[in-house]
Amino acid sequence: MSKKHYQGDSASYLAKKALFASTITVYGRNPVFEALADNTMNIIKLHLADSNKPSKAVAEMIALAEQRGIEIAYHDRKQLSRISKNSKQDQGVALDLHCPLYQSAKLLLEAPLPPRILAVDGVTNPQNLGMIIRSACAGRIDALLVPTSKGNTALSSLVIKASAGTLFKMPMYYCDDLAETLTAMKQRGADICTLSSYAKNTLFDYKAEDSAVYVLGNETDGVSKAVEAVATTGLRIPMSRGVESLNVAVTGALIAFLP
Amino acid sequence: MSKKHYQGDSASYLAKKALFASTITVYGRNPVFEALADNTMNIIKLHLADSNKPSKAVAEMIALAEQRGIEIAYHDRKQLSRISKNSKQDQGVALDLHCPLYQSAKLLLEAPLPPRILAVDGVTNPQNLGMIIRSACAGRIDALLVPTSKGNTALSSLVIKASAGTLFKMPMYYCDDLAETLTAMKQRGADICTLSSYAKNTLFDYKAEDSAVYVLGNETDGVSKAVEAVATTGLRIPMSRGVESLNVAVTGALIAFLP
Incomplete structure (x- = not known):
């Protein structure tokens, strides 16, 4: 793409910037084909590696993209890896999806915080993240906070599938450094809540005065030390029969359906 | 095994029968090895096929079983298939686990019904079943009702794993025909509740007078027609943003943590 594109009028530049910010890139032949065949998906661009050998699968993707009027871009293998960010599994194909409700957490911080925010901190299983989004x-x-840093599962086809398509309906905000974003939210008066079996208050009794950000931690290790250091409120889920913990997606659902 | 075993005194016969009734058989080399290496598992017997070629994996299983004083039984390939009930995936090994809280639903019907029973009707994903057990x-x-009929995922190593070991702590009752068992429960005064987006009452408002049996249906098709015909109470989970359904394990968790 030439630089010229970015020298147009500023409205078009900003629109492009916003579009880029709310893009999710999926990869791999099956996921890309499925998305192309799904008319409810808002697709921006199909990316193909020059190195792909002619095959029925690739021909079908091209046919579908042409039929839907979707731009097709050809790249060398290295460029495609940079787009998919997963050269081992992209199989030479990637697809940009437009996800209008996926935006920078900075936007969330520009306005008064909504009452109930859910954040994930090191959730690694795409199935779990998809279920959390769905619930x-x-x-x-009101808003889901999704860090893009290492140790967090990326928004992929697996996540979209496990979310049963709700990923396109849910206001989601990305950030690079979750602890930093939570600190900014705390400064704006939000409670930063983590789950802890030792906490005095239960999840079901607690009411935030203003805003509450509930943080779900890693499947094995829970929330990170950096986030624990920012947390203001420990909450306990009372459990029977000596059970020590719940699945993270289940915990997310209990939070999502609090009265 | 000779018939003689079953001609002993009736107390020993009944004890054996009860043991058989509360046995879960897992299969496949990894699951069997993991269970053998886990000292919290109450193991009854290791089953090996005569057809297994000598290998490090099998030798390690035998060594672990001998170390723990677990009975080892050798079978021809056909017999082993009958034990594992999955000849395609058993890899010539199976393991009987004692699960004292896994019993016939007939026992549940012999006493007054507990207030809150959860039943699964056609849940096919072992991950979902394990998460439901854990929640x-x-x-x-108070009790989980698990049909053993076709179309229901069997209690396998995958289920044990997804249950995070809680399968051994949860009172679970098996039945062959769920609709029949639910009919008997209805006759004893229980409400038979299914989830429906058209229902007037919500899950969160409803209170059973006596006992409630909540039925979770298949991941795609919901509850079966036979069960729907027995149901007395439709309940709705209010959902935002036009979402039509929740993951079945999430629904199970919301029911499990009702006040």
């Missing part, structure tokens, strides 16, 4: 979307979560 | 165990479910 958050169906329940009473 | 039921940690929450306020």
Whole structure:
């Protein structure tokens, strides 16, 4: 793409910037094909590696893209890896999806915080993240905070599938450094809540005065030390029969459906 | 095994029968090895096929079983298939685990029904079943009703794993015909509740007078027609943003943690 594109009028530049900011890139032949065949998906561009050998699968993707009027871009293998960010699994194909409700957490910090925010901190299983998005979307979560840093599962086809398509309906905000974003939210008066079996208050009794950010931690290790250091409120889920913890997606659902 | 075993005194016969009734058989080299290496597992017997070629994996299983004083039984390939009930995936090994809280639903019907029962009707994903068991165990479910008929995922190593070991702590009752068992429960005064987006009452408002049996249906098709015909009470989970359904394990968790 030539630089000229970015020298147009500023409205078009800003629109492009916003579009880029709310893009999710999926990769791999099956996920890309499925998205192309799904008319509810808002697709921006199909990316193909020059190194792809002619095959029925690739021909079908090209045909579908042409039929839907979707731009096709050809790249050398290295460029494609930079787009998919997963050269081992992209199989030479990637697809940019437009996700209008996926935006920078900076936007969330520009306005008064909504009452109930859910954040994930090191959730690694795409199935779990997809289920969390689905419950958050169906329940009473106003915004979902999703770090893009290492140790967090990326928004992929697996996540979209496990979210049952709700990923496109849920207001989601990305940030690079979760602890930093949570600190900014705390400064704006939000409670930063983590789950802890030793906490005095239960999840079900607690009411935030203003805003609450509930943080779900890693499947094995819970929330990170950096986030624990920012947390203001420990909450306990009372459990029977000596059970020590719940699945993280289940915990997310209990939070999402609090009255 | 000779018939003689079953001609002993009746107390020993009944004890054997009860043991058989509360046995879960897992299969496959990894699951069997993991269970053998886990000292918290109450193991009854290791089954090996005569057809297994000598290998490090099998030798390690035998060594672990001998070390723990676990009975080892050798079978021809056909017999082993009958034990594992999955000849395609058993890899010539199976393991009987004692699960004292896994019993016939007939026992549940012999006493007054507990207030909150959760039933699964056609849940096919072992991950979902394991998560349902874990939430039921940690929450306020008194008994879990698990049909063994076709179309229901069997209690396998995958289920044990997804249950995070809670399968051994949760009172679970098996039945062959769920609709029949639910009919008997209805006759004893229980409400048979299914989830429906068209229902007037919500899950969160409803209170059973006596006992409630909540039925979770298949991941795609919901509850079966036979069960729907027995149901007395439709309940709705209010959802935001036009979301139509929740993951079945999430629904199970919301039921398990009702106040």
